[in-house]
Amino acid sequence: MNTRRLCFSCDLRDNPKLIEEYKQYHAKGNAWPEITKSIKDGGIIDLQIYLTGNRMFMIMDVDETFDPIKKAKEDAHNPKVQEWEELMWNYQQALPWAKEGEKWVPMEQVFQLE
Incomplete structure (x- = not known):
């Protein structure tokens, strides 16, 4: 199976209480099952979100579908x-350079260890 990796970034609102709530929604077993099913059904075989301060990085490994x-x-x-996205938008904010309506901004790979 051919896979490729895609990376994105998005900010959370810079509010410790909101950041903790967001983390709770994403804690193991807390994401809505309809959301994880939608992710998997879309050809996403692995998805991870990392956080530093209020900046998030999402790594997606996707298959050929x-x-x-x-x-x-x-x-x-x-x-x-749509319900989940609307709820999450209470915690998220667009990056300053995001296009209109863009939440998760694609990241450019600038280095590969050889």
Whole structure:
């Protein structure tokens, strides 16, 4: 199976209480099952989020079936995903250089250990 890695960044609101609440939503076993199912059904085989201060980094390993445009369309028509996204937006904020409506900004790989 061919996999590729995609990395994204997004900020949380710089509020310790909100950051802790966000972390609780993402603690092991706390993410809504409909959300994890949607992620897996979309061809995402691993997804991790790391946090430093209020800046987050998301690492996604995807298989050959992953299509970001198709995934976005499916998510837009999934009421539970939309409910989750609306809830998470209470904690998240766009990066200063994000495009209009862009939450998670794709990251550019600048180094690969050889």
